[in-house]
Amino acid sequence: MKPLYDSKEFPPVTEIIPIDYERIAKASKREKVDGTKSIPLYITRDCPFECSFCVTPNFTGKLYRTQKPDALKKQIETAKKVFFKAKGKSSKPWFMLCDENLGVSKKRLWESLELIKECNINFSVFFSINFLEDKETVRRLVEAGCIMVLVGFESIKQSTLEAYNKGHVNSADQFARLIDECRQAGLNVQGNFLINPSLDSYEDMDDLVTFVSKNNIFMPIFQIITPYPGTTMYWEYKNNGWITDENREKYNAMNLVIRSDKYDPVKFQHKVHDQLQQGLLMEKHC
Ligand code: SF4
Secondary structure (H helix, E strand, C coil), X not given: CCCCCCHHXXXXXXXXXXXXXXXXXXXXXXXXXXXXXXXXXXXXXXXXXXXXXXXXXXXXXXXXXXXXXXXXHHHHHHHHHHHECCECCECCCEEEECCCCHHHCHHHHHHHHHHXXXXXXXXXXXXXXXXXXXXXXXXXXXXXXXXXXXXXXXXXXXXXXXXXXXXXXXXXXXXXXXXXXXXXXXXXXXXXXXXXXXXXXHXXXXXXXXXXXXXXXXXXXXXXXXXXXXXXXXXXXXXXXXXXXXXHHHCCCCCCCECCCCCCHHHHHXXXXXXXXXXXXXXXXX
């Protein structure tokens, strides 16, 4: 053992190896699933963007890398063989693509979609909304079996997106149009939203409820902003003295761990948990 291992001489990682489903099936107790439960898969790793709240750049790096296309089909067929059992109406397996942001390289995406199409599967995937501007990409996604994209909208306010360094990835004024275009093309859109007491008012939350309802966003997720350790946001908030709680058990996007000058912290949490959900339910019944 050396006291220090210097990674400078390691070759650059440009590809990722496929998942060995045969081996996983032998080693795990996971049973076969029908098409109502997903089988995880990934084609790419990482995302070159640097949204301040996101753990991806630190967790899996910023070096976008992909699997070799020729391994992809074999991998899916193996996963189907060892983890899928056709039952009733769910005759197609459902894969959850765990890629952090599948659309980063359009060339690799299109290549992968061509191969996935031949595998006769359904899948859902994380995808930046700006990549859905390209109608041909949306068409190819649907044709390949994509039933849902999980989009990190984060906010419907451009100023909030700018504060998270996500303004160059998301354009709030395009959201409604893009959601509608995806739906027309047969692609469902799930949305994730972050709520921040220093950037979002109660009125903004009400606007968000209306937006989600009006645009029929599928299974919206509302999270209280959390400066996860290692993120740019964590250091920014820590250096500014905005973090009020370092108890990691509370770092689950359901607790407020940062300063809230405008609102009582407990009432703010209550508003996010109860009123956002309830407001959505009420809007749905109107
Ligand atoms: S685009 Fe998505 S995956 Fe990439 S850094 Fe931003 S939040 Fe993270």
